[in-house]
Amino acid sequence: MTDHHRxxxxxxxxxxxxxxxxxxxxxxxxxxxxxxxxxxSTYTFENTQAxxxxxxxxxxxxxxxxxxxxxxxxxxxxxxxxEGAEQAVLYSSGMAAIVxxxxxxxxxxxxxxxxxECYHRSREFCVKHLSRFGVVTHQVKTGDFEAMxxxxxxxxxxxxxxxxxxxxxxxxxxxxxVELGRRHGVETMIDATLATPHNLRxxxxxVDYVVHSATKYLGGHNDLLAGVVLGxxxxxxxxxxxxxIMGAISGPHCMYLLQRGLKTFELRMxxxxxxxxxxxxxLEGHSRVEKVYYPGVESHRDYEIARRTMHGFGGLITFTVxxxxxxxxxxxxxxxxxxxxxxxxxxxxxxxxxPLIMSYFEASPxxxxxxxxxxxxxxxxxxxxxxxxxxxxxxxxxDA
Ligand SMILES: *Cc1c(COP(=O)(O)O)cnc(C)c1O
Numbered sequence: 001m002t003d004h005h006r007x008x009x010x011x012x013x014x015x016x017x018x019x020x021x022x023x024x025x026x027x028x029x030x031x032x033x034x035x036x037x038x039x040x041s042t043y044t045f046e047n048t049q050a051x052x053x054x055x056x057x058x059x060x061x062x063x064x065x066x067x068x069x070x071x072x073x074x075x076x077x078x079x080x081x082x083e084g085a086e087q088a089v090l091y092s093s094g095m096a097a098i099v100x101x102x103x104x105x106x107x108x109x110x111x112x113x114x115x116x117e118c119y120h121r122s123r124e125f126c127v128k129h130l131s132r133f134g135v136v137t138h139q140v141k142t143g144d145f146e147a148m149x150x151x152x153x154x155x156x157x158x159x160x161x162x163x164x165x166x167x168x169x170x171x172x173x174x175x176x177x178v179e180l181g182r183r184h185g186v187e188t189m190i191d192a193t194l195a196t197p198h199n200l201r202x203x204x205x206x207v208d209y210v211v212h213s214a215t216k217y218l219g220g221h222n223d224l225l226a227g228v229v230l231g232x233x234x235x236x237x238x239x240x241x242x243x244x245i246m247g248a249i250s251g252p253h254c255m256y257l258l259q260r261g262l263k264t265f266e267l268r269m270x271x272x273x274x275x276x277x278x279x280x281x282x283l284e285g286h287s288r289v290e291k292v293y294y295p296g297v298e299s300h301r302d303y304e305i306a307r308r309t310m311h312g313f314g315g316l317i318t319f320t321v322x323x324x325x326x327x328x329x330x331x332x333x334x335x336x337x338x339x340x341x342x343x344x345x346x347x348x349x350x351x352x353x354x355p356l357i358m359s360y361f362e363a364s365p366x367x368x369x370x371x372x373x374x375x376x377x378x379x380x381x382x383x384x385x386x387x388x389x390x391x392x393x394x395x396x397x398x399d400a
Contacts, residue, residue: 015082015198016266023077035074037256041065067244071255078262083197083210085230089240094193094213096248097227098122101209104242108134110157115142117165119191142170145180152184162191163200167318167355167379168372169293171302174205174309198269199312208235216346220261220268224254268348268384273312275382275390282391283319288398293318315382316345326375329354333378335397338385345381350390352380
C-alpha cells in the first residue's frame with residue numbers, strides 16, 4: 001500500500017545491494033539471472049475478457065510500448081529504491097524528463113524561479129518555450145535565497161535548482177531550499193545529476209522532485225541516453241500519464257543497458273569520487289593552475305555545505321590555467337593522453353573540454369562573463385581509470 005504522506009522511504013538495504021537486486025523479480029523468465037529484453041512494441045491479450053480485466057486494473061501487465069515496457073518498470077523500481085523515493089518515472093533523456101515534469105506541473109500564468117546555474121537547456125525550455133504557454137520564468141543568482149524569496153509571487157509553482165551545478169560546482173543548502181518552498185507553499189525540484197543518490201539524498205530533505213540525467217553516472221558507460229523524475233506516488237501519477245502521451249520513453253534495449261550499468265553503480269561512484277578528489281587536490285597544488293572548482297576542497301565557496309550534505313563530491317572538476325589565453329588553455333586540453341575530448345560526464349571514460357569552445361563558442365563575451373565562463377577554463381569529468389595514471393597524465397600535460 002502506498003502512503004501518500006510519506007515521500008521519503010528509509011533504505012532497507014545498502015546502496016550496492018539495492019542497485020544490484022532492487023526492483024527485480026527473484027525468479028525470472030527462462031530461469032535466467034538477468035531480465036530479458038522483450039523486443040516488442042505491442043502486447044497481446046489471450047481473449048476479450050483479458051482486455052476487460054486489464055482495463056479494470058485486475059490484471060497488471062503491459063499494453064503498448066509507448067506506455068511502458070517490462071524492463072523500464074524494473075529499472076524504475078530499482079531507481080526509486082536507490083533514491084529513497086516512492087516512485088520513479090523514466091524518460092528517453094534527461095531533458096525529456098525535465099520537459100515532462102514541467103509540462104505536467106505548470107499551467108498558464110504559473111511562475112517558476114530558477115537558480116541561474118541550472119542546466120542551460122532546462123532554463124532555455126522555460127524561457128523560450130513555456131513562455132509561449134503563459135508560464136513566467138525568473139532566474140536569480142545561485143545560492144541567493146533572499147533573491148529567490150523576493151522572486152516568489154502568489155503564482156509561483158516551483159523552485160528549481162541543480163546541485164552541484166555545472167561547471168562551477170555550486171552546492172545548494174537543501175534545508176534552506178525546502179524551508180523556503182514550504183513556507184510559501186511552492187514545490188521544489190532538484191536536478192541532482194552531478195551528485196547521484198550515492199552522494200546526495202534530496203528526498204530526505206523534503207525536496208518534492210528529484211531529476212537525473214541517467215545518461216551520466218546512472219548509466220555510467222557513455223553508451224545510452226535516459227532521464228528520470230522521482231517523487232511521491234501521488235505527484236508522479238500525472239507525470240507518468242503525460243509521458244504516455246508524449247512518448248518520451250526508452251525502448252527495451254536501452255533499459256537493459258541502464259539496468260546493467262546500475263549493477264556497478266556504487267563501485268563506480270567510489271572511484272569517480274576518489275579520482276575527483278585526488279585530481280582536484282593535485283590541481284590545487286600545481287603552479288600552472290589558477291583556481292579549482294570542486295566542492296570537496298576547502299577553497300570552494302560551498303565546501304561547508306558540501307561537507308555537511310554530501311557523501312562524496314563526484315567526478316566533475318573545473319579549473320583555470322594561470323596566465324593562459326584560450327589557445328594556451330586548449331594546448332593543455334590537447335596534451336592529455338587519457339581523457340577524451342567531449343561533452344557529457346559520468347561515464348567510465350574520463351572526458352575533458354574547454355567550456356568556452358565546447359558550449360559557449362557562439363555566446364557573446366558579455367554573456368560568457370555573466371555566466372562565469374572564462375577563456376582559460378577546463379572541465380574534467382573523471383572516469384574510473386587508475387588515479388595515479390590520471391594524475392601523471394595531467395602532470396605531463398601541464399608541464400608540457
Ligand atoms: C546532461 C544533463 C542534463 C540533460 O540530460 P540528457 O540526458 O543529456 O538529456 C540535464 N541536467 C544535467 C545536470 C546534465 O548534466
